[in-house]
Every structure is written in C-alpha cells, then in structure tokens.
C-alpha cells in the first residue's frame with residue numbers, strides 16, 4: 001500500500017518543500033507521509049532538500065532527534081541523505097482525533113553544528129475500522145411500543161479521522177425496525193432504532209439485529225454489533241376462551257356441587273398479564289344463586305335447585321379477565337334435561353254432587369282436569385278410576401276427562417261413592433297421584449213403604465175396653481227423610497154398614513191399631529180393614545195391607561133353656577107311656593148358648609128328681625130317657641130339675657123343671673088338674689092363651705124366614721150347602737170356631753137351637769142361616785131379597801154371624 005500511494009505522497013512532499021523554502025529561510029523542511037509506513041520507507045531526501053553535501057553526512061554525524069521524546073521515528077541514510085521511517089508511526093497514537101498530526105523532528109549536524117527542523121506531517125490512513133463499544137447491545141422493548149418509537153443506539157467509534165471515520169450505519173433487514181441516522185453537531189454520526197412495525201411478544205420474544213457501521217475510507221472498513229432485543233410483555237392479549245359458546249346438558253335436580261362444565265380461557269400474556277380469572281358477567285340473582293363459577297379453574301358447579309319446570313335453559317355470560325383487566329366473554333348455555341319429578345295433579349273442575357239416583361246411565365257427573373308440569377313423555381298422563389263403581393272416565397279434550405255414570409244408581413243400595421281417580425304419567429319411573437271424589441246420591445222417592453208382613457191378624461177378646469191396642473203394623477221405606485217417612489192411616493171402608501173408623505183407629509206415626517169401641521163376639525166375629533202406609537214424598541207413594549181382626553169369645557152368655565120353658569109349670573107336662581121300655585126317649589131339654597166353642601158346649605145334668613133311678617139325661621144331648629121299664633108302682637107324676645151348664649171358664653148355668661106324667665091318656669090323670677090348677681087355677685087358661693099366641697107368632701116368623709131362605713137358596717144355593725145346611729142324625733155338640741192356617745174363618749159359626757116336642761119318631765131339623773146384618777130387630781123385614789144376596793155374597797170378607805136353628809117336630 002505504501003508503494004502505491006507513493007507518487008501522490010511525493011507530490012505533496014514537493015509542495016510542502018516549496019512552501020517551507022518560502023517560509024523558512026533557515027532551512028526547515030516538512031514532509032508529509034501516511035502513517036503506518038513500512039520500516040525503511042523513504043520519506044524524502046533531506047540532504048538534497050537542505051542542500052547539503054550528502055557525502056559529508058556521516059562525517060557530520062547527522063542525526064534525527066525527536067522533540068521532547070525519545071522516540072526516533074525516522075532515520076537518515078548517511079549514504080544518500082534519505083529520510084527513512086525508522087519506527088512505526090501510528091497517527092492515532094500520536095494525535096488521536098486531531099485533524100493534523102505533525103511530528104516535529106530536529107535534524108542535527110555537527111561540524112558545524114547545524115539544526116534543521118523537520119516537520120513530519122502524518123497523514124491518516126484508514127487503518128481503523130469502526131468499533132462498537134460492546135459486541136452486543138442488549139435492549140428491552142415493550143411490545144406495547146408504538147410505531148415510530150425511537151431507541152438510541154451506541155455509536156461506533158473509528159479511530160480514524162475525516163473520511164475514515166464512521167460514515168454510516170446499516171441495519172440488517174428486519175420487519176420491525178428501521179434505522180434513523182443523524183449527524184450531531186460536530187459531525188458525529190449516531191443512529192436510533194425506529195419501530196416500524198409493532199412487536200408482539202407472543203410471536204417473538206427476542207430479536208437479533210445486526211448493526212453495521214461503515215467508515216468512509218478506502219478501502220472501507222466496517223464494524224458490527226449485534227442488537228439483542230428482548231420484547232417485554234405488555235398486557236396486550238385478552239384471555240381467549242376455548243369456545244365462543246359452551247353448551248352443557250344438566251339433569252334437573254342435580255345436587256349441589258355437580259360440575260356442569262369447565263370453561264377455559266388462555267391468555268398469551270405472561271405473568272400477571274396471563275393470569276386468567278373467570279367471572280359470571282351480568283347475570284341475574286337467580287342464576288348467580290344457582291351456579292357457582294370457580295374463578296380460578298373455570299369450573300361451573302350447581303349451587304342451587306335446578307328445576308326444569310322453573311327454568312329449562314340457562315344462558316350465562318362468562319368473562320375471563322387477566323390480571324390487568326383485559327377481558328373476553330363467552331356464553332354458556334345450559335340445557336336442563338327434564339326428570340320426571342312432578343306427579344300429575346288432578347283437579348276436579350266441576351262435580352254434580354249430590355247426584356240424583358234416577359239419572360240415566362251416561363250422565364256426565366263431573367269434569368276432571370289433569371296436569372303434569374313435566375315435559376314430553378313425563379307429562380303424558382293416563383287417568384283411571386277404580387273398577388267397582390258405576391262410573392267411568394271419558395276422555396274429552398286434551399287433559400280433560402268426563403266422569404260419566406255407567407249404570408243406574410240406587411241410593412237405597414249405595415248412597416255414596418268414593419271415586420278414586422288415579423293419574424299416572426309415562427315417565428320412568430312413572431309417577432302417579434290420586435284423588436278421591438266423594439259423590440253422594442240424592443234421594444228420589446222411588447220406594448213405596450212396604451209392610452213387614454203381607455197381612456196382619458189381630459185377635460181381641462170381646463168386651464174389650466175401647467182404646468185398647470189390637471196390634472201394630474210396620475212398614476218400611478228405605479228412602480231418605482220425608483221420602484222414607486211412613487204415615488199410617490185406615491183406608492175408608494164400611495164394616496157392617498158403619499165406617500171403619502168407628503171400629504178402629506191407627507196411630508199415624510207408630511202404626512199401632514186401637515179399638516175404638518168394645519166388640520161383641522156374639523154380634524160379629526171378625527172383620528177386615530185395610531191400613532195404608534204412605535210416605536211423605538211428593539208425590540207420595542203408598543201401599544196397603546189387610547188386617548183381619550178376630551174377636552174371640554168370652555163366656556159371657558149363660559145357657560138359655562128354650563124347652564121346657566124356664567118359668568115352667570105343669571102345663572108343659574110331658575106324657576110318658578106306661579108301656580115305655582127302659583131306654584126310650586121321653587123328652588128333651590133344649591138349651592142354647594149365645595157363646596161359642598167351649599163356652600157354648602152345654603152339658604145337662606139332673607140335679608133333682610122324684611125318682612132318681614127312673615130317668616137319665618144325655619150329658620150333651622139333653623135327651624131324657626127311661627132308665628128301666630115303667631112299672632105300675634111308679635108314681636104317675638115325676639118331676640125333674642135339670643141344670644144346663646156350658647163349658648166356659650168359669651161356666652155359667654141355668655136350670656129348669658121338667659114335669660113328666662106317666663100315663664097313656666091325659667084324661668086318665670085327674671091329679672093333673674090338681675097339679676095344674678091347685679096352685680093358680682084361674683091363671684092357667686091365661687098362660688095357655690099366651691103360650692099359644694107365642695107359639696103361633698114364633699111359627700109364623702119361621703115360615704117367613706124359610707120362605708126368605710128358599711128364595712135366596714135359589715139364587716145362591718152354594719152358600720147354604722156350604723155353610724149352613726147340616727142335619728145331624730144325632731144330637732151334635734155345638735160347633736167350634738175353627739181357624740185355619742190362613743187365619744180366616746173356614747165355616748160359619750152356628751147357633752144351634754133344638755126344639756123338641758118329645759116325639760121319638762119324626763124329628764126333622766130345620767136349618768136357617770142368617771146374617772147378622774139381616775136381623776137386627778128394627779130391620780128384619782125391610783131387606784129385599786137382593787140385600788140378602790149381597791149380605792151372603794160378602795160372607796167371606798165381612799163379619800158374619802150365622803145362626804142355625806134346628807127344630808125338631810114330632
């Protein structure tokens with residue numbers, strides 16, 4: 001390099017020499033050489049330049065001294081007078097940054113001593129490269145630094161001067177920074193990094209840039225430094241949720257603490273800037289009471305009751321915030337899944353209660369509504385009622401059911417129903433509920449009172465007190481209250497021509513039947529009445545029952561002796577033939593008893609007689625017969641006192657006297673007149689006349705009765721045969737009242753009256769039956785034949801007293 005630059009240096013030296021020659025007459029010389037010339041490089045020929053004799057230089061001991069310095073940069077070649085570089089000359093060491101660098105040398109000669117000043121101008125060469133203070137520049141730049149931000153850089157130093165110092169900086173191409181170089185006053189160049197594109201720590205945490213400083217020398221030298229940029233975090237990243245929308249499904253009734261979902265957000269920042277906290281954002285109190293969000297982990301937990309029926313879905317806004325408050329948001333949608341936790345609810349919308357018992361089947365009784373708060377299958381409800389009631393459920397509109405009767409109701413059988421409605425949903429497991437509807441059946445007056453017995457019989461002894469109780473009837477009516485309240489009354493009718501109310505009365509409330517008057521068995525023996533039982537409904541229902549009243553006999557009539565006349569005297573004397581054999585019928589005592597049965601069963605006794613051994617009397621027939629043949633010794637006149645007793649308890653009796661005359665001819669009996677007239681002769685004829693009249697009247701009456709009976713028999717012959725005609729061949733005991741199983745009188749009650757004339761050969765019995773109606777004393781002959789017929793026709797049902805008279809004529 002030294003060689004190449006030499007011509008130019010030579011020119012400069014020449015110029016300097018010229019100038020020096022002009023200024024320094026004393027012979028100062030100046031040379032200019034570049035620094036760092038090689039040892040021995042010729043700077044100039046000082047001998048010549050000073051006009052010295054080169055050959056004498058060594059003689060004169062020429063030498064170079066450096067001012068104030070022991071360093072000898074140059075030497076003089078003694079042979080030719082060249083000034084040569086003796087030591088390395090480093091301008092930078094000698095002069096630093098001074099613009100001109102001159103080494104002052106003294107050229108000293110002896111013999112004679114000569115001193116020449118030599119100025120050696122050292123010219124700079126570009127031997128120093130720009131140099132940075134450190135190999136590496138460490139910088140920390142916040143990522144938040146904005147575009148245009150400047151960051152000053154260390155300068156590079158170049159020991160050279162002038163052109164050879166730092167001329168410019170170059171920055172390795174990069175995407176974030178550009179370089180801004182400026183020249184300070186004094187010409188120093190410095191540079192700054194300018195942020196051209198913002199940094200992102202999250203992309204690049206550090207950058208390496210190569211900065212090169214170049215000088216202006218030739219050849220150019222350069223120095224580089226590495227700029228290490230650490231990007232400092234700024235909270236420039238908000239947390240980012242992993243999903244913009246979270247969806248979770250939650251079973252209803254999930255217990256507290258159930259984890260619903262875990263949300264997560266990440267923050268690219270670091271440290272505090274990347275520390276994410278989760279929060280529920282703007283949620284209602286309800287939601288914040290229901291869910292709990294763990295601020296650290298992002299876990300969403302159940303914290304309250306989850307009820308699908310209240311809320312089937314929740315939407316929560318969740319925020320994630322980093323330490324310095326950058327936030328982002330996400331939505332969490334929680335769909336609640338229904339659980340079959342609501343039982344169906346049955347409500348009775350309407351109910352006809354009570355329901356009348358006469359409603360026809362198919363009547364709608366009530367409307368029932370069923371609701372289930374669950375959803376889907378869990379709200380599908382089936383409804384049923386228990387099978388043993390005459391009702392069913394009919395689906396009408398959705399969720400509505402009609403309760404409909406299926407059969408006829410009968411309050412008297414079932415007066416109320418407890419209808420249990422059961423509703424079951426179709427969830428799994430299914431839930432069910434039930435409700436009992438109480439339905440009462442209202443009464444309709446549909447049952448008539450019914451008597452406990454089909455008919456009643458009452459027995460009452462005659463001569464009862466009026467007002468005495470005969471019997472009581474009871475009818476039952478199962479209907480309700482007044483519809484079942486029974487009132488008894490007598491059905492209006494006539495008994496023996498008198499209203500029934502004059503015989504009986506019935507207690508309307510109790511059904512007890514009282515006699516209104518005293519009954520006489522001998523007057524009538526039975527009658528029939530109807531009692532009606534009526535309820536109090538509207539309209540009322542009724543039924544009736546028959547009551548047969550039987551009057552029982554009391555022995556209140558003593559036997560009546562018809563023959564012989566009770567007032568008997570010898571006028572009524574019977575003739576007994578003298579030739580009568582033992583056992584022949586002599587006479588007969590005829591007696592009647594108005595009573596019946598035992599009370600009318602008569603027995604005959606001889607209680608006193610003239611000759612006790614001669615006559616005997618039939619105990620029940622009253623026939624007086626001879627006990628033995630009549631003998632001549634027997635007294636002509638025989639008197640018997642006969643007692644007639646009935647069989648009642650106590651028995652009643654009557655007595656009579658029978659006069660017997662043993663004779664074949666009345667005329668033969670002189671004593672008879674004595675007997676007859678000795679007491680009251682004048683009266684005898686009178687009595688005879690009366691007796692005759694009586695007999696004729698009696699006979700006449702019977703003729704009339706016979707005619708009447710005949711007449712009736714022609715019309716209704718049956719009755720007479722049935723009830724009355726009886727011709728006993730023997731002397732019958734009186735009939736007894738016979739009551740058959742049905743309580744009705746089977747045959748007529750008869751009074752039997754026997755009249756005898758004493759004939760043993762020709763007796764006939766005349767039978768007459770008459771109704772009590774027909775023969776009251778004042779009515780006897782006023783009845784027309786048809787009345788008789790009616791009276792007999794009613795003989796089954798109306799009280800009847802039959803009187804049968806048997807007359808024996810001899």
Ligand SMILES: *[C@@H]1O[C@H](CO)[C@@H](O)[C@H](O)[C@H]1NC(C)=O
Nearest residue numbers: 414415416417418419436438
């Ligand atoms: C209906 O229920 C009521 C009350 O539970 C009860 O008193 C009544 O006896 C029940 N009736 C029937 C017919 O079961």
Ligand SMILES: *[C@@H]1O[C@H](CO)[C@@H](O)[C@H](O)[C@H]1NC(C)=O
Nearest residue numbers: 443444445480481482483537
């Ligand atoms: C009696 O029956 C009638 C209908 O026959 C009815 O209207 C009434 O309510 C019933 N009375 C009672 C007390 O049940």
Ligand SMILES: *[C@@H]1O[C@H](CO)[C@@H](O)[C@H](O)[C@H]1NC(C)=O
Nearest residue numbers: 491492530532542543544545
């Ligand atoms: C009494 O009842 C019978 C049958 O039960 C009926 O034929 C008759 O008409 C009723 N009599 C009265 C007066 O109601």
